[in-house]
Amino acid sequence: MIFYFSGTGNSAWAARQLARLTDDEAYDITNLKELPDIENAKQIGFVFPVYAWGVPEIMADFAKKLPKPQVFTFGVCTCGGDAGLTMKQFSKLYPLRSSYSLRMPNNYIIGSDPDNEDEILQKITAAREELERMAQELHRQERIYRVHEGALPGVKSRLVNFGFNKFARNAKPFFAGDSCNGCGQCAGNCPAHAITLRDGKPVWAGQCFQCLRCINECPCQAIQYGKATAGRRRYTIRAYLPRGEQ
Ligand SMILES: Cc1cc2nc3c(=O)[nH]c(=O)nc-3n(C[C@H](O)[C@H](O)[C@H](O)COP(=O)(O)O)c2cc1C
Ligand code: SF4
Ligand code: SF4
The missing domain is CATH 3.40.50.360 (Flavodoxin domain)
Structure with a gap:
């Protein structure tokens, strides 16, 4: 196993x-x-x-x-x-x-x-x-x-x-910009259940795992982490795998 x-x-x-x-x-x-x-x-x-x-x-x-x-x-x-x-x-x-x-x-x-x-x-x-x-x-x-x-x-x-673990796992700097279409994927896929949709937009709770799934996988690339991630490429392995391995 x-x-x-x-x-x-x-x-x-x-x-x-x-x-x-x-x-x-x-x-x-x-x-x-x-x-x-x-x-x-x-x-x-x-x-x-x-x-x-x-x-x-x-x-x-x-x-x-x-x-x-x-x-x-x-x-x-x-x-x-x-x-x-x-x-x-x-x-x-x-x-x-x-x-x-x-x-x-x-x-x-x-x-x-x-x-x-x-x-x-x-x-x-x-x-x-x-x-x-x-x-x-x-x-x-x-x-x-x-x-x-x-x-x-x-x-x-x-x-x-x-x-x-003490200081950097704060989810508060996450926010969704104007390109967010309210699909809810980030909230549904967050393993820490740290994201909820409010008025059709995601909001983040204080603590999370910092797995960065939400920011990397948002289909609209709408999520940012403070000022650190603007203009940065996103990464998820799915784009690089043959269909049978995704
Ligand atoms: C919060 C965080 C901290 C990380 N720290 C390290 C690190 O200390 N050393 C390193 O080589 N990679 C580090 N990485 C990179 C990841 O370990 C690496 O990309 C990993 O393969 C991601 O796996 P996943 O796609 O299964 O989440 C870090 C990634 C994150 C999100
Ligand atoms: S995944 Fe992206 S587009 Fe969908 S609700 Fe979350 S931030 Fe908005
Ligand atoms: S980084 Fe991971 S644990 Fe934190 S809010 Fe985003 S998806 Fe959830």
């Missing part, structure tokens, strides 16, 4: 690819009504994005609650660049036999423009190869730690991550 959380599709795609390659099933943890029955699982895997060199809170909460049977376990974090101590921190919540990071297109458009088209396509191609390699290692149930931690992982995963 492979459990995933994903804002803009990278981790969902990686989880589904791994499930296909290891003859398993992938489950979106935001669709689970209760803790899953994992009694007959032959392996337990987790796939999720890196947020400020750490584990997204929603995935950390899920891992803490999930029972820990004696089966093969692995985790994959997807990241735009480097993962810091994310997987070591996750292993303290849920012991992992194998840990990986997988470089994928960067969706953090609050910080900078997303990768350009060539970079996006190159990263997805390289990720496909890495997923094939991972799947072979998972079949053999090898103990692997292949995580690109990057520079100063301790500082990033402790100090910066603390600041991110």
Whole structure:
């Protein structure tokens, strides 16, 4: 059983690819009504994005609650660049036999423009190869730690991550501009249920996961985050996948 959380599709795609390659099933943890029955699982895997060199809170909460049977376990974090101590921190919540990071297109458009088209396509191609390699290692149930931690992982995963969770997860800077057509997609798809429609326009509550699904997937590109995102391209993996993988 492979459990995933994903804002803009990278981790969902990686989880589904791994499930296909290891003859398993992938489950979106935001669709689970209760803790899953994992009694007959032959392996337990987790796939999720890196947020400020750490584990997204929603995935950390899920891992803490999930029972820990004696089966093969692995985790994959997807990241735009480097993962810091994310997987070591996750292993303290849920012991992992194998840990990986997988470089994928960067969706953090609050910080900078997303990768350009060539970079996006190159990263997805390289990720496909890495997923094939991972799947072979998972079949053999090898103990692997292949995580690109990057520079100063301790500082990033402790100090910066603390600041991110304390101060940066504020949804208040989100707003919808004039091009919003009131379709409600952002509200319906928000995994934190942080968005409601008022008078046909979305409004955001205080705290959210910062998954950036709303801003990246709005069909009208109407959503902004303060002044940071005006004129910036949006990113979601769907545009880069063949139909059968979307
Ligand atoms: C709030 C936030 C923080 C992020 N922090 C990092 C980071 O610390 N290091 C990194 O390499 N990528 C970072 N990223 C990029 C994502 O981890 C990366 O694009 C990931 O593959 C997105 O996965 P998803 O499409 O499944 O949501 C961040 C993205 C977001 C939205
Ligand atoms: S998805 Fe975009 S267009 Fe639709 S309601 Fe939300 S902001 Fe408006
Ligand atoms: S408000 Fe937007 S960024 Fe925050 S959790 Fe919902 S979809 Fe993700």
